[in-house]
Amino acid sequence: MSRYMMALDQGTTSTRTIIFDHSGSIVSQSQREHAQIFPNAGWVEHDPKEIWDNTREVMGEALSRATLTRHDVAGVGITNQRETAIVWDKNTGKPVYNAIVWQDTRTQNIVDGMEERHGSDMFRAKTGLPLATYFSASKIVWILDNVEGARKAAEAGDLLFGTPDTWLLWNLTGGPEGGVHATDVTNASRTLLMDIETCQWDDGLLEAWGIPSSLLPEIRSSSEVFGYAHHSSLMREAPICGILGDQQAATFGQAAFNQGESKNTYGTGNFLIVNTGTDLVQSKHGLLTTIAYQLGDDAPRYALEGSIAVTGSLIQWLRDNLGMISSAQEVEALAASVPDNGGCYVVPAFSGLFAPYWRSDARGVIVGLTRFITKAHIARAALEATAFQTREVLDAVNADTGVAVSELKVDGGMVHNALLMQFQADILGIPVVRPLIAETTALGAAYAAGLAVGFWSDLSELRANWGEAKRYEPAMTDTERDQALVQWKKAVERTFDWV
Secondary structure, three states, rough: OOOEEEEEOOOOOOEEEEEEOOOOOOEEEEEEEOOEOOOOOOOOEOOOHHHHHHHHHHHHHHHHOOOHHHHHHEEEEEEEEEOOOEEEEEOOOOOOOOOEOOOOOOOOOHHHHHHHHHHHHHHHHOOOOOOOOOOOOHHHHHHHHHHOHHHHHHHHHOEEEOOHHHHHHHHOOOOOOOOOOEEHHHHHOOOEEEEEOOOOOOOOHHHOOOOHHHHHHEEEEEEEEEEEEEOOOOOOOOOOEEEHHHHHHHHHHHOOOOOEEEEEEEEOOEEEEEEEEEOOOOOOOOEEEEEEEEEEEOOOEEEEEEOEEEEEEEEHHEEEEEEEOOOHHHHHHHHOOOOOOOEEEOOOOOOOOOOOOEEEOOOEEEOOOOOOHHHHHHHHHHHHHHHHHHHHHHHHHHHHHHOOOOOOOOOOOHHEEEEEHHHHHHHOOEEEEEOOOOOOHHHHHHHHHHHOOOOOOOOOHHHHHHOOEEOOOOOOHHHEEEEEEEEHHHHOOOOOOOO
């Protein structure tokens, strides 16, 4: 019997392969960063070919590092940056344009035009999402209307669309030689094209956007055999048997299977998800209604999500654009060299504000500057911005559900920053809990894939794998917390109406 599961984690900044054993422990991993392409202000692109090349490299390297072969792997799960749009020629496998990344805001005029013609209520009612540049639909339209010959080719049935999971699946299973063109419900729910109740593409939405249905992948569950790796692949004949968007995968990896359970992932952005079970809850406080997961023929599980655009990428900005640090790991020591932020606040509205504001007109600010402020204060304020934004999202979750979250499970790269995690507990006023296995995004994809092929038997077996590594208890007084939140909200207001 094969002893391991493989997860492909295609993220915003890198692609990783992680191999897990039956206990959910990491056996081997490999990672490659890909280029972040910024052709104009507000534009963010990736090269899909680079992503596919990196995927193949990290798969091979992860196997090699553990002296494993494809025969040791029971199946492959995929998790991915969501909303990012790739359109390619199904006959050649070549993308017609770079991937337009979820952070990209170039399509604001398309979104504005849709709101003028149709209003926003129709989209939220059918999809659970606000009308925003964040989601895939407007990105597809931009490619069709701005790449020479793209719309004609799409209408002729020669082009395919997919989020990165679909791109990897299609290439893994043969590409132009019979590649499987499919996605799962979690990724489909982020396009502004899927009816969130039926979990099918909606003809009315497709017509409104002017997107041919032939572009779209088949929507399947999150845990089933989608296809098998092509004979030319290093993983030939291995089943590709699980797909989850990255935030849903992290929720699954945190074993948040029950209604009311939640997690917050600290990555390029932050994403807080609360499982609402089989209940479809339409948010009244700026959250997204989305699919948490669907296992085979079971009913889909829904969730509320608070999406924050810029958290970890703010630390990258300090490193790459301002040169304040030479590596992301240095930010904690720099921030800890001062006792507080000195009255300085950073609001990283680089591409507008996501939840709970949904203000595309916002832009980033640093406020409260005096001669006293040093780069250490700015570094501390940058870390604190992540915690403040999470507090606002959690307040929205509590308001929508009517039930206060009593503790927050966290994961992602930033959770190893003890200063941030302690401040997060302080500003929330509830414990923050880090699991033993912090790579919950990849783990969730492995879990979904493993359930489909019987590597794990059921959800209770997965829950038994979860363990607590560290708990941060709040130590801030109510008065200190309230004062800090007042100043933060003042800073947020300064970002509005910039464009």
